[in-house]
Amino acid sequence: MKSFHVGLIGLGNVGYRVWHNLLTHRELLAKKSGKEIEIKKIAVRSVEKALKQGVPPGILTTDWKEIVNDPDLDAIVELIGGIDVPYEIITEALKKGKEVVTANKALLAFHGQQIASLASSYKRRILFEASVAGGIPLLQAIQDGLVANRFLMISGIVNATCNYILTEMTNGRMSYADALKKAKELGYAEADETLDVSGEDSAHKAAILCALSYRFWPKVEEIYTSGIQSVDPFDIQYAGELGYVFKLLAIIKKHQDSKEVEIRVHPTLLRKDHILSSVSGSFNAVIIKGDIVGDQLFYGRGAGGDPTASAVLSDLVELARYPHMEYNPRLFFADEQTEYKVMPISEIISRYYLRLNVVDKPGVLAAIAEILGKKNIGISSVVQPEVSSFSQGVPLIIMVHDAKEKYFKEACFEISRLPFLKGEPIVYRVEDFHVQ
């Protein structure tokens, strides 16, 4: 049997499990790919640590250039994270005629188009199944299984760390800080966990999904992104009493007959009976609405060493099975961008949850309803939970029907200036997954 030689760069949470699972599944993978897939060299930062992990010393180096320049390697796997060094590694590897696998969504979000163009011009492949939704074969589904469809919507939970934290906070089992600490220990979080909790990691994944679905790389800065750092346990509780749960969602919607794509990441209220509401812990789930197939749901582990290694290994098998393709259909978005653009957040239409802290006196609700009414924004429900002390004001929660974001924000601004208001209005979007 022929061999397929691989150089691995990075032996952390994911890299180590790629190495381990390739050894334990060697025969199975050989049968399925028709090649002996073998890791011949591993670049690490600490040889001592790698030796403790059981890696034989003969295959270790601390210089990734040794891997990129090794003429006997067919492919490299980049699993170090970050942007600048991986960019250098991948561009050098492609120039040297290597195929590339990466799980690096941050790199792809910022440089995906250049890297794909480079891969195309060198007639080499770059595969990145693990970069979105961990172990779920989501990108293959978009590129192969659903290839006949135009995509109307791709939305869901694509960050395991945030989903884990929100699940623990909702169940009342852990505080935000404790859940984040645990997510790091479990290997879900990025080396810099602010990428997770700020929503940026989900935005990077949304950019990749957008490129694959619409042949359009949005600028990361244009993706409206808001994280879970300031989600207040009170709002989780009040939303729960109203029949909703909090999820950090990435939402991508193509407006029909328009060149605009809605693409946004933010904490979102979902009805408890919606299928995504039951997606808990480190699981991810994405709904894809295709014009032929209708709704599809993809569900599975979104992070962690083994689920992510499963996706990396699937890319390696694909490379080993089909060596050196002249044209790589997976990079069909590489050379030419469509003319789409990102819809400004002010133009989106959504339902909203609005929590105000008000002085408890007659006329308050009427004044707020008048401001919303003047903007043609309908109220769907109002709740004033009873509190033990009135000294700091009372919470007033208002759910509103579909409204254009800019009119709702204008109304909120007017409301914030009412004399009986204490503190700023708290606003969350509520998602029904309608497409326009």
Ligand SMILES: NC(=O)C1=CN([C@@H]2O[C@H](COP(=O)(O)OP(=O)(O)OC[C@H]3O[C@@H](n4cnc5c(N)ncnc54)[C@H](OP(=O)(O)O)[C@@H]3O)[C@@H](O)[C@H]2O)C=CC1
């Ligand atoms: N963890 C997950 O669940 C998922 C991660 N990803 C992505 O996979 C990539 C890896 O993630 P993960 O394994 O969690 O990260 P880790 O931080 O656990 O692993 C990265 C490893 O790379 C090593 N490293 C850093 N720089 C170099 C270098 N120049 N040469 C050799 N080794 C180097 C680090 O060494 P040291 O230990 O000394 O810092 C570390 O061991 C990232 O791009 C991440 O976004 C994608 C999907 C899921």
Ligand SMILES: N[C@@H](CCO)C(=O)O
């Ligand atoms: N930090 C990421 C890893 C998977 O991409 C997450 O929590 O989803």
